Amino acid sequence: MGIVLIWSLVLILMRWISHKRRGAISYDSEDQTALYIRMLDVRVRSQVGFEPERRGSHPYLYVDFRTLHSRPEAARPVSARNVRRLLSFQRYLHSSRFFHGIPANNPLGYILDDDFTGQAKLMLQKVGNWNFDIFLFDRLTNGNSLVNLTFHLFNTYGLIELFQLDMVKLRRFLVMIQEDYHCQNPYHNAVHAADVTQAMYCYLQEPKLAETLTSCDLLLGLLAAATHDLDHPGVNQPFLIKTDHYLAALYKNSSVLENHHWKSAVGLLRESDLLSHLPTEDRLNMEERLGSLILATDISRQNDYLSEFRTHLDKGDLCLTNGGHRHFILQMALKCADICNPCRPWKLSKQWSEKVTEEFFHQGDIERKHNLEVTPLCDRQSNSVANIQIGFMAYVVEPLFVEWSRFSDTRLSQTMMSHLSLNKQGWNEGRDKQEASSSRASEEQRTPATKDSNSKVLPQGSKGS
Ligand SMILES: *[C@@H]1O[C@H](CO)[C@@H](O)[C@H](O)[C@H]1NC(C)=O
Numbered sequence: 201m202g203i204v205l206i207w208s209l210v211l212i213l214m215r216w217i218s219h220k221r222r223g224a225i226s227y228d229s230e231d232q233t234a235l236y237i238r239m240l241d242v243r244v245r246s247q248v249g250f251e252p253e254r255r256g257s258h259p260y261l262y263v264d265f266r267t268l269h270s271r272p273e274a275a276r277p278v279s280a281r282n283v284r285r286l287l288s289f290q291r292y293l294h295s296s297r298f299f300h301g302i303p304a305n306n307p308l309g310y311i312l313d314d315d316f317t318g319q320a321k322l323m324l325q326k327v328g329n330w331n332f333d334i335f336l337f338d339r340l341t342n343g344n345s346l347v348n349l350t351f352h353l354f355n356t357y358g359l360i361e362l363f364q365l366d367m368v369k370l371r372r373f374l375v376m377i378q379e380d381y382h383c384q385n386p387y388h389n390a391v392h393a394a395d396v397t398q399a400m401y402c403y404l405q406e407p408k409l410a411e412t413l414t415s416c417d418l419l420l421g422l423l424a425a426a427t428h429d430l431d432h433p434g435v436n437q438p439f440l441i442k443t444d445h446y447l448a449a450l451y452k453n454s455s456v457l458e459n460h461h462w463k464s465a466v467g468l469l470r471e472s473d474l475l476s477h478l479p480t481e482d483r484l485n486m487e488e489r490l491g492s493l494i495l496a497t498d499i500s501r502q503n504d505y506l507s508e509f510r511t512h513l514d515k516g517d518l519c520l521t522n523g524g525h526r527h528f529i530l531q532m533a534l535k536c537a538d539i540c541n542p543c544r545p546w547k548l549s550k551q552w553s554e555k556v557t558e559e560f561f562h563q564g565d566i567e568r569k570h571n572l573e574v575t576p577l578c579d580r581q582s583n584s585v586a587n588i589q590i591g592f593m594a595y596v597v598e599p600l601f602v603e604w605s606r607f608s609d610t611r612l613s614q615t616m617m618s619h620l621s622l623n624k625q626g627w628n629e630g631r632d633k634q635e636a637s638s639s640r641a642s643e644e645q646r647t648p649a650t651k652d653s654n655s656k657v658l659p660q661g662s663k664g665s
């Protein structure tokens with residue numbers, strides 16, 4: 201294993217040096233793919249001794265993940281900082297910046313003037329507001345919303361002093377986390393992680409939790425939120441299984457992504473030495489709890505969590521002085537934070553819906569291209585944003601938030617439920633209009649076409665917070 205590691209490092213360095221000689225580094229997707237194959241072998245072997253030869257019949261299909269959602273971009277020069285990062289394999293490959301530079305959709309480019317900094321600071325004063333605009337915050341922090349927000353929340357809770365964290369290590373750790381999210385994913389990227397962390401903070405501030413949670417609970421709650429989708433490939437578990445992805449084998453087809461997010465988070469925790477000053481037993485315990493929180497975000501297991509939650513609420517036996525019960529509530533809070541998009545104000549909610557649908561449809565396109573069965577949810581030919589959202593709200597989001605509101609009957613819960621219902625109305629109206637206009641369009645095919653009304657869909661009364 202050591203030899204493989206060293207060999208790969210040498211290869212990467214040689215490749216880098218030869219590129220450097222020719223001028224600025226540019227990796228075409230073939231280079232990236234080849235590198236990724238090597239990295240996979242290294243990582244797989246070093247983790248569990250899984251035999252790469254047994255990887256199955258589509259060994260090249262999954263390798264493409266790095267470039268799944270990327271658009272061709274101009275080569276960028278590599279900074280000294282990034283050269284240092286060559287020494288870390290995983291991030292070398294996953295670091296979005298290394299290959300793609302600062303996200304292209306950032307209108308501020310590299311310039312971050314005092315005005316934006318001031319505005320970002322102002323926003324942080326209202327970080328506990330449910331209508332916090334994470335997209336705006338991400339632009340104002342030059343694409344660093346996850347690092348910036350999480351650091352701020354650690355500070356707010358005094359976790360740095362309480363756990364005697366090294367500020368430099370903490371910041372480095374957060375940067376590594378942010379960079380291990382794929383900025384090419386339309387949805388499962390660092391901004392989603394920042395959004396979930398912000399929502400988690402709102403829940404941690406709810407009276408029942410704020411009065412009972414320990415600082416360890418707070419630390420784990422924020423950590424879990426920030427890392428819960430770490431290194432997400434932008435495709436779902438069934439896709440990984442049907443393409444024989446090594447992660448599916450590694451985690452035996454069960455909570456494949458969530459296990460990977462957790463293990464990646466633990467890897468970064470250890471690599472950053474953030475908690476290395478704590479007693480081993482405490483550290484291991486925290487890693488376990490982190491895993492248990494992240495695994496709770498597996499939507500396919502929602503019914504298990506929900507029925508346990510219901511039973512507790514029916515019996516009224518939740519006792520938050522009990523550590524196990526507090527942990528369970530943290531799991532439920534993280535689950536809510538993860539799927540709270542439909543409970544946000546329409547303006548934010550709609551953007552998330554479009555992003556997640558883009559990611560789904562992208563998966564469907566790949567499935568079609570490779571003659572795999574197209575996942576119904578991912579089929580742009582038979583599905584729409586509105587349809588996906590309406591189903592998601594009715595079957596996944598609403599049942600969860602109904603129970604959460606029973607547990608925490610507060611103004612925040614009422615606000616979320618009212619956004620949920622307005623947003624549902626919004627998508628329903630949108631769908632009705634679309635159906636009306638498409639049936640009109642098919643009638644008009646026989647007669648000369650008239651102007652097609654392309655009206656923007658807005659739910660009534662969604663302007664207020
Ligand atoms: C967060 O962003 C603000 C504004 O850009 C900046 O002043 C601050 O130093 C950043 N904090 C961290 C921890 O990155």
Ligand SMILES: *[C@@H]1O[C@H](CO)[C@@H](O)[C@H](O)[C@H]1NC(C)=O
Pocket residue numbers: 441442448449452453
């Ligand atoms: C995972 O699922 C695939 C496809 O159904 C199957 O071929 C494979 O044996 C499963 N692996 C495990 C470890 O259960």
Ligand SMILES: [Zn+2]
Pocket residue numbers: 392396428429538
């Ligand atoms: Zn998520």
